[in-house]
Amino acid sequence: MSSKTKILVVKLKEIIYTVLFVVLGIILIVLLFILITGRSHKKDTSPVSVTTYSPGVYTSSIVLASNPVDIEVVVDDTQIKSVNLVNPSESVETMYPLISSSLSDIASQVIKNNSTENITYSQDARYTSIVLIGAINDALEKAKR
DSSP: OOOOOOOOOOOHHHHHHHHHHHHHHHHHHHHHHHHHHHHHSOOOOOOOOOOOBOSEEEEEEEEETTEEEEEEEEEOSSOEEEEEEESOOHHHHHHOTTHHHHHHHHHHHHHHHTSSTTOOOOGGGHHHHHHHHHHHHHHHHHHBO
16 A cells, blocks of 8 residues: 655745735724624714803904904803894994894804804805804803803
């Protein structure tokens, strides 16, 4: 009886590459499984935050062409009731004709959203609107408890 002995020669480099590709394949499959199943089962469990204010009238001043202009914000416990321009001088209204219309557009959105986030404004009055929203934010910071 003669048995033929077979010798199999495997290079160490080939074994390392094979093991490396198998491990990377397993990691890829696990990550895809987590990606697919992980997002569909998550629920938003964060509590809804309600901003509370100290009821009252709060003002914030801005200076336009060396003329002070006050923005008045009226709030109750949880809501913004109104946003107004207080005693604008004639020179401010002449030099900044979009200030009144911009504030009325912004005020209606602030009252509706109960915040200054996600406010849209006209590109014609972009800079005026940014200044007004900043002043409203300052007044609301004073009102927060």
